[in-house]
Amino acid sequence: MRILVTGGRGQLGRALQNALADHETFALGHEELDVTDPVAVRTVFEDVEPDLVVHAAAWTDTGGCEADPQRALAVNAEGARWVAEACRSAGAAMLYVSTNEVFDGEKREPYAEDDRPGPLNAYARSKLEGERAVQAVLDRCYVVRTAWLYGAGRASFPEKIVQAARESGTLKLVTDEIASPTWTNDLARAIARLIREPAPGVYHLTNAGYCSRLDWAKRILELAGMADVPVEPTTQAEFGAPFRKPVFSALANRSAARLGIELRPWEEALADYFAGAAAGLGGQAKRRKGN
């Protein structure tokens, strides 16, 4: 297949370049394709002629989205719609990457694909609007909700925790935000499996199991050989961020499991990521030639 990846320089975009190496993959970064520009989107479609688009581009800065919800909608919802419309014209399928944060976090067991969304912040509202936009335009559309991504490409949570521990010698993390840390390499491989199935629909794909931010940070410190760094519990309210996150937003990966697609426990994936980093790979996978 000819596959176009939007947001190709982001952390998931980079992992997808490896996972989709069996295909003719064109991973375009923000500067090569701005999805808020419909003319640019159409031009890229004429050049690439994709059979499938994996739409990983998004404005993922939750604080930024809260401060500028119009821009959040322009990138995350309207940008997705321009891509979906181009897919419809080209007869291409689309896979839209979405988030655990579409849920309100009131449930106390993992959310199923058909549970009712209830986003709490502007980023999550814009991502849910994106889901709805692409589903309204396309029949052949996969919506893949995931959570707490980390991987090569930018400093994500593990790197930030290690750096903060080095700098301050002590950390404070919330206990009232619970989800599933997910390595981009594992998610990208699952996406590569999923697109082989002619079964569009909504899928939840995260590493298995879940934990609080605090527990995730503690596991990171253990793997980094910094288990002696004290980690104090706090709450979202005490922390005082200008947005709310769902308290419990683990996802039940039911639809993918029915297709035989299951991700390993988050602890195993995180340990492998750190093993790669220790071996000097930084969890990095080789980039495709020409990208």
Ligand SMILES: NC(=O)c1ccc[n+]([C@@H]2O[C@H](COP(=O)([O-])OP(=O)(O)OC[C@H]3O[C@@H](n4cnc5c(N)ncnc54)[C@H](OP(=O)(O)O)[C@@H]3O)[C@@H](O)[C@H]2O)c1
């Ligand atoms: N990170 C998470 O924890 C998480 C959790 C659940 C779901 N997701 C979803 O997973 C997907 C991939 O996320 P990620 O973690 O890989 O994020 P990321 O590293 O921030 O990558 C997103 C990429 O999209 C690009 N982008 C931003 N605005 C764009 C635009 N107007 N046109 C084209 N590209 C644009 C960004 O480029 P610039 O940086 O140059 O602007 C960035 O390279 C997103 O859809 C996100 O909503 C992420």
